[in-house]
Amino acid sequence: MDGETGVVAEGKVDLKDLSFPMLLAALEPLGFDRLRATRLYKWIWKKNVRDFERMTDITGPLRRKLAARYTISALGSAGVFLSEDGTTKYLWRTHDGYLIESVLIPDGERLTLCVSTQVGCAMACTFCLTGDLGLKRNLLPGEIADQPLQVSLGLPPDQRITNIVMMGMGEPLHNYENLVIALDLYLNQDALNFSHRKVTVSTVGLVPAMRRLVAETQVNLAVSLNATTEAQRAEVMPITRRYSLAELMAACRELPLRHRKRITFEYVMMAGFNDSLEDAARLAELLTGVRAKINLIPYNENPEREIRRPDEAAVRRFHTFLLDRGFCTSVRHTRGRDISAACGQLGGPDALARRLRRSRDSVGGVS
Numbered sequence: 411m412d413g414e415t416g417v418v419a420e421g422k423v424d425l426k427d428l429s430f431p432m433l434l435a436a437l438e439p440l441g442f443d444r445l446r447a448t449r450l451y452k453w454i455w456k457k458n459v460r461d462f463e464r465m466t467d468i469t470g471p472l473r474r475k476l477a478a479r480y481t482i483s484a485l486g487s488a489g490v491f492l493s494e495d496g497t498t499k500y501l502w503r504t505h506d507g508y509l510i511e512s513v514l515i516p517d518g519e520r521l522t523l524c525v526s527t528q529v530g531c532a533m534a535c536t537f538c539l540t541g542d543l544g545l546k547r548n549l550l551p552g553e554i555a556d557q558p559l560q561v562s563l564g565l566p567p568d569q570r571i572t573n574i575v576m577m578g579m580g581e582p583l584h585n586y587e588n589l590v591i592a593l594d595l596y597l598n599q600d601a602l603n604f605s606h607r608k609v610t611v612s613t614v615g616l617v618p619a620m621r622r623l624v625a626e627t628q629v630n631l632a633v634s635l636n637a638t639t640e641a642q643r644a645e646v647m648p649i650t651r652r653y654s655l656a657e658l659m660a661a662c663r664e665l666p667l668r669h670r671k672r673i674t675f676e677y678v679m680m681a682g683f684n685d686s687l688e689d690a691a692r693l694a695e696l697l698t699g700v701r702a703k704i705n706l707i708p709y710n711e712n713p714e715r716e717i718r719r720p721d722e723a724a725v726r727r728f729h730t731f732l733l734d735r736g737f738c739t740s741v742r743h744t745r746g747r748d749i750s751a752a753c754g755q756l757g758g759p760d761a762l763a764r765r766l767r768r769s770r771d772s773v774g775g776v777s
């Protein structure tokens with residue numbers, strides 16, 4: 411398959427890479443109208459049927475035309491890992507042999523799926539293991555949308571994914587064109603049918619793409635901030651040299667957010683680096699006047715980094731400082747650390763190899 415267009419080697423196009431308007435435009439010349447295209451869409455996204463011959467409410471001649479020109483892909487399972495705290499990590503193998511990950515996080519009434527948007531990542535944030543891989547390729551729209559579909563198929567009948575966060579492997583806005591098609595698949599009622607209120611795209615701060623996302627979609631925006639001065643941020647997030655903290659914050663102030671929307675600012679707390687009360691004061695100053703929620707994420711230690719997690723007292727002090735100044739602030743409880751599913755732990759090369767070995771004993775096993 412061509413990594414960018416979704417056209418498979420034999421010349422067949424993957425229908426999972428098409429938004430509904432794209433599907434309709436592609437199939438009208440074959441004799442499909444809106445009703446027939448909707449039926450096809452439901453077979454793909456509601457019933458997970460990939461064999462055109464099983465699509466019994468589409469006529470035989472149309473099914474044969476589809477089979478000659480199109481295909482319907484699916485991610486292959488390469489392992490399922492269950493954490494002691496109920497978090498589940500899914501390892502997927504793409505058609506060209508790459509491994510990507512999704513993480514399912516139960517939290518009260520919520521069941522949140524963290525999805526990947528790229529194989530690896532080009533952003534090279536120093537605290538994140540995915541950054542060590544570099545960017546291998548963009549995920550196609552169907553690969554981004556297939557993650558919740560495949561996870562849903564394995565859930566008990568009384569459970570469904572309630573929220574989607576695009577915070578797995580990759581920088582979503584660095585794969586903008588494929589991302590917006592995937593978002594269309596997430597939100598379309600005849601496909602995955604999520605509310606825009608339940609879908610969040612997280613970015614390191616690719617400012618022009620952030621503006622486009624807010625103008626072109628209604629989903630929630632999260633910004634991975636992690637520092638309060640230019641030098642401090644540049645130290646851990648190289649993107650700061652391209653889009654400065656000042657430029658990022660100016661854009662956040664000016665974004666035409668829809669009614670009641672707020673930007674979530676993620677702040678990975680690293681001991682001795684960004685966890686002092688001076689940092690908290692600068693953060694409060696940066697976010698004054700921004701429609702913001704703050705999500706504090708105490709760093710998840712791992713053997714491949716020397717970065718330390720702040721102690722609980724430091725996290726509490728920082729949290730209280732922001733609450734006292736009226737900021738809507740929460741501390742993210744670490745989930746899935748024992749299966750390397752926590753924030754910043756996805757996709758380290760050694761970790762992936764270890765997980766693949768361990769997956770033979772896991773729920774899903776290596777397929």
Ligand code: SF4
Pocket residue numbers: 531532533534535538539540541578579580581614
């Ligand atoms: S934190 Fe996100 S953007 Fe940064 S390297 Fe990791 S995956 Fe990429």
